[in-house]
Amino acid sequence: MSTGTTKLDVVVSDVVPVNDLVTRFHFRRRDGELLPTFSGGAHVVVEMRDGERTRLNPYSLMGSPLDTREYTISVRRDDVGRGGSLFMHRSVKPGLEMVISYPVNLFSLDLRAKKHLMLAGGIGITPFMAQTAQLAGAGGNFELHYTCRTASLGTYADVLQQRHGNRVRLYHDDREERIDLDRLLSSQPLGTHLYVCGPAGMINWVRDRAAALGWPPETVHYEHFAAPQPGLPFDVTLAVSGKTIRVGEQQSLLEAIEAAGVDPPCLCRGGVCGQCETNVISYDGKFIHNDHWLSEEDHRSGCKIMPCVSRFEGKSLVLER
Amino acid sequence: MGITFRKETFRDDFTFRNSPEHIRRFPFPFHEDAYMYAVNIEPHVVGPKGSVLENLIDVDEHYVAEMQDRALVLAEDPLRCQSLPHMTLAGWDLLELLMEQQALGYPEHFTLERNGDRWRWINRPLGIDDTFTFGDTSTLPYGPMEYITRQSQGDFCILDQRDGNLWMDAGMVTTQADWSLDFDIGMNFFEWHAPVPLAHEKGIFTRALKFLTNIQQGKPARRLNWTMTINPRLDTSPENYHKWGPDRGTVTPENVGDKVHLRVELQSFWRLPRSNGIVFPIRCYLIKMDELVTQPKWARRLHRVIRDLPEELATYKGLTRYRPTLVEWLSKLDDGSATSPGFGPD
Amino acid sequence: MAAKTIISRPIYGTLSPQPGKHHLFIADAEGALAITDMAGKAPPGFFDGAEIVFIAGPEGKHIAALEALKPAQLHLPPSFASLLPRLKQTLTNAQMGLRLYLAGTEGLIGQAMQVALEAGIDHTSMQTEHRGSLARRMQCVHCKGITENVTTQPATCSHCGLLLLVRDHYSRRLAAFQGVCINAEDRSEIPPMEEAFP
Numbered sequence: 001m002s003t004g005t006t007k008l009d010v011v012v013s014d015v016v017p018v019n020d021l022v023t024r025f026h027f028r029r030r031d032g033e034l035l036p037t038f039s040g041g042a043h044v045v046v047e048m049r050d051g052e053r054t055r056l057n058p059y060s061l062m063g064s065p066l067d068t069r070e071y072t073i074s075v076r077r078d079d080v081g082r083g084g085s086l087f088m089h090r091s092v093k094p095g096l097e098m099v100i101s102y103p104v105n106l107f108s109l110d111l112r113a114k115k116h117l118m119l120a121g122g123i124g125i126t127p128f129m130a131q132t133a134q135l136a137g138a139g140g141n142f143e144l145h146y147t148c149r150t151a152s153l154g155t156y157a158d159v160l161q162q163r164h165g166n167r168v169r170l171y172h173d174d175r176e177e178r179i180d181l182d183r184l185l186s187s188q189p190l191g192t193h194l195y196v197c198g199p200a201g202m203i204n205w206v207r208d209r210a211a212a213l214g215w216p217p218e219t220v221h222y223e224h225f226a227a228p229q230p231g232l233p234f235d236v237t238l239a240v241s242g243k244t245i246r247v248g249e250q251q252s253l254l255e256a257i258e259a260a261g262v263d264p265p266c267l268c269r270g271g272v273c274g275q276c277e278t279n280v281i282s283y284d285g286k287f288i289h290n291d292h293w294l295s296e297e298d299h300r301s302g303c304k305i306m307p308c309v310s311r312f313e314g315k316s317l318v319l320e321r
Numbered sequence: 322m323g324i325t326f327r328k329e330t331f332r333d334d335f336t337f338r339n340s341p342e343h344i345r346r347f348p349f350p351f352h353e354d355a356y357m358y359a360v361n362i363e364p365h366v367v368g369p370k371g372s373v374l375e376n377l378i379d380v381d382e383h384y385v386a387e388m389q390d391r392a393l394v395l396a397e398d399p400l401r402c403q404s405l406p407h408m409t410l411a412g413w414d415l416l417e418l419l420m421e422q423q424a425l426g427y428p429e430h431f432t433l434e435r436n437g438d439r440w441r442w443i444n445r446p447l448g449i450d451d452t453f454t455f456g457d458t459s460t461l462p463y464g465p466m467e468y469i470t471r472q473s474q475g476d477f478c479i480l481d482q483r484d485g486n487l488w489m490d491a492g493m494v495t496t497q498a499d500w501s502l503d504f505d506i507g508m509n510f511f512e513w514h515a516p517v518p519l520a521h522e523k524g525i526f527t528r529a530l531k532f533l534t535n536i537q538q539g540k541p542a543r544r545l546n547w548t549m550t551i552n553p554r555l556d557t558s559p560e561n562y563h564k565w566g567p568d569r570g571t572v573t574p575e576n577v578g579d580k581v582h583l584r585v586e587l588q589s590f591w592r593l594p595r596s597n598g599i600v601f602p603i604r605c606y607l608i609k610m611d612e613l614v615t616q617p618k619w620a621r622r623l624h625r626v627i628r629d630l631p632e633e634l635a636t637y638k639g640l641t642r643y644r645p646t647l648v649e650w651l652s653k654l655d656d657g658s659a660t661s662p663g664f665g666p667d
Numbered sequence: 668m669a670a671k672t673i674i675s676r677p678i679y680g681t682l683s684p685q686p687g688k689h690h691l692f693i694a695d696a697e698g699a700l701a702i703t704d705m706a707g708k709a710p711p712g713f714f715d716g717a718e719i720v721f722i723a724g725p726e727g728k729h730i731a732a733l734e735a736l737k738p739a740q741l742h743l744p745p746s747f748a749s750l751l752p753r754l755k756q757t758l759t760n761a762q763m764g765l766r767l768y769l770a771g772t773e774g775l776i777g778q779a780m781q782v783a784l785e786a787g788i789d790h791t792s793m794q795t796e797h798r799g800s801l802a803r804r805m806q807c808v809h810c811k812g813i814t815e816n817v818t819t820q821p822a823t824c825s826h827c828g829l830l831l832l833v834r835d836h837y838s839r840r841l842a843a844f845q846g847v848c849i850n851a852e853d854r855s856e857i858p859p860m861e862e863a864f865p
Contacts, residue, residue, distance in 0.1 A: 191787020214687020216792030566851030
């Protein structure tokens with residue numbers, strides 16, 4: 001929902017198959033400078049230009065926040081998804097220039113915690129790579145429990161055990177090793193925070209058991225990727241200035257209006273101040289309201305829109321601008 | 322060329338003055354002839370040369386004197402600078418931000434040399450030349466937040482972002498308009514704003530919070546806030562209210578121009594990279610009425626704003642005792658003619 | 668009943684039984700009734716895993732009612748100060764899954780919460796219910812001293828003697844309301860003291 005983070009021009013510096021399903025990608029800045037530092041758990045959104053189509057996928061940064069000469073992400077190939085991971089596996093080679101967002105963190109550590117208990121399933125290990133590196137660098141108290149299907153699919157398990165010794169426990173499905181979750185959750189000191197990242201089923205199971213065993217919700221953190229989708233392009237008629245504009249995929253409605261030489265009042269460009277409120281004269285389609293200014297009723301009425309953050313899908317839209 | 326730093330005081334004999342250039346660059350906060358709360362947040366981008374926005378962190382002619390006043394406040398009351406234990410990493414984030422911005426904007430006064438994690442910081446106006454290890458508190462004379470904010474104008478609040486809310490978990494607060502860091506530290510966004518009248522009902526804080534929790538690295542935002550102070554006193558803390566409060570009763574028609582000051586806060590909001598927190602610098606600017614009215618547009622506009630200000634706001638901003646005297650004094654400079662839109666002087 | 672005035676003024680709820688096996692209750696005076704009222708909604712066996720710490724008044728009211736709940740432990744310290752070392756130790760040894768319930772005067776709730784916050788328990792996870800006196804703990808913003816059992820508006824700081832406006836602005840960290848000099852601008856103004864927080 002971020003109204004456009006700053007973008008980074010990068011080049012792919014390495015592509016490393018890790019196992020049958022997972023490949024690691026390394027990025028460096030095209031201008032050779034250090035990449036921005038970040039907090040463990042942050043992700044970047046990678047823009048994938050696949051011919052006519054642009055996809056945006058978030059991937060957790062795996063490297064240590066203490067070393068930002070490059071960013072590394074790991075992508076698990078998903079043969080039945082929307083195609084983003086396939087694109088990465090098939091079309092991204094060293095030397096390719098790409099654009100990524102600045103780091104954004106929706107899964108951050110609670111630094112008040114007296115202990116961080118981490119549960120990872122499969123590719124969910126990635127944010128914990130960065131977080132364990134960050135905590136180890138600062139002498140933090142953590143424990144990581146990592147379930148994977150087989151040893152070979154235990155991406156980075158060796159690396160983690162080498163770095164952190166018995167603070168890492170592994171569980172292999174094919175050897176019938178299971179996390180004894182109830183026992184684990186019943187034996188943590190007060191002030192522990194719990195972090196889980198993995199398949200939806202695993203996250204739900206952990207959250208349910210934690211609640212039943214008395215863990216307050218504020219102490220249970222789970223990664224939920226808010227995958228921002230590029231909007232579909234749409235056409236708009238500006239009735240007052242007599243112009244027709246096309247709002248591109250990567251552009252906000254406000255930016256498109258401004259590009260046409262019309263300057264609505266605006267201030268925050270983030271959907272909260274109300275300055276750019278615009279009346280809708282007519283429409284045939286549906287609104288995608290992303291603001292926090294208009295009321296529910298305004299949203300439903302179809303009479304108003306906040307062009308800095310909201311979009312439209314449909315046949316026609318006429319605005320009073 | 323650099324800045325010529327003034328020797329002046331913000332207490333006792335109050336020798337603080339603005340040079341003519343600093344009067345014209347003053348961040349006058351009213352763009353129209355009335356005032357009400359709004360979510361007046363906008364992107365914090367560099368503004369015109371010669372304005373307070375020419376650098377994102379502004380250092381002006383009052384820098385040295387302000388830092389001396391800060392040191393006095395802290396010596397009297399160390400509770401003005403506090404950092405809850407989990408906020409040290411955010412303190413390092415802030416140290417990096419302020420060193421980079423001050424060195425970038427004022428290379429004749431500040432230099433930052435980075436060699437891996439061995440950093441050297443030179444602050445010529447304050448005579449500081451320190452080499453330290455970034456991330457290692459034992460290599461600095463104070464914790465990182467205190468170290469750098471003793472060298473930066475304005476107050477700084479560092480907010481931890483958790484559970485969709487912002488928590489004031491660290492701060493250096495010596496130039497505040499009447500709130501106590503020691504009391505408010507640990508509160509969340511709604512709690513520390515609780516005493517502000519009217520704004521909560523208008524949904525101002527809910528919207529502001531949504532915006533702030535979404536601020537991203539590299540895209541800071543800003544807004545202006547204002548109040549008034551009698552005498553150019555930076556330390557108008559509740560802790561010392563029993564010392565400065567009586568000043569409000571000393572305003573007479575003869576001394577308005579000299580004693581009554583407009584106090585403007587340029588607030589900005591920056592995402593901190595390693596801690597994922599937000600830093601909230603509150604940069605304070607003071608101008609006495611005699612200086613302000615050298616810009617006729619400002620004189621007329623300020624008269625109208627203060628005259629028509631809703632009672633609850635006037636009370637909350639502490640203007641009640643001297644408002645009539647101030648309005649009377651300003652009215653003589655208001656011939657009723659139109660004021661141009663926008664903040665700047667004509 | 669504590670009324671909602673400003674957002675930083677805490678609002679207390681009604682105790683309700685939380686999931687989990689270990690429950691710690693801390694209460695004073697009429698707060699005992701909040702516990703016995705809640706017992707009606709608790710699942711069978713709830714109190715088998717419960718420890719109750721209760722500061723009774725001088726007449727020992729409500730002790731019998733609490734004994735009847737058959738908690739795993741019932742402690743009867745004479746004062747908050749005396750329960751403090753044991754409470755800190757309990758929390759040091761405790762594990763995630765322990766749920767806290769605080770009931771009674773605002774001062775008791777606030778001070779118990781302070782200790783729990785230090786131990787790493789988030790305030791939103793604690794159950795609280797206010798019963799009985801509205802008397803407040805107040806911190807003088809000028810001298811930082813805390814005055815207990817404030818029932819008047821304004822009130823005198825028991826440390827530095829300034830006359831203070833007892834604000835509704837409350838700090839969880841200090842477990843106190845803020846007191847600010849009420850007549851700083853004109854010391855000759857002495858507003859009459861009235862009972863405001865009985």
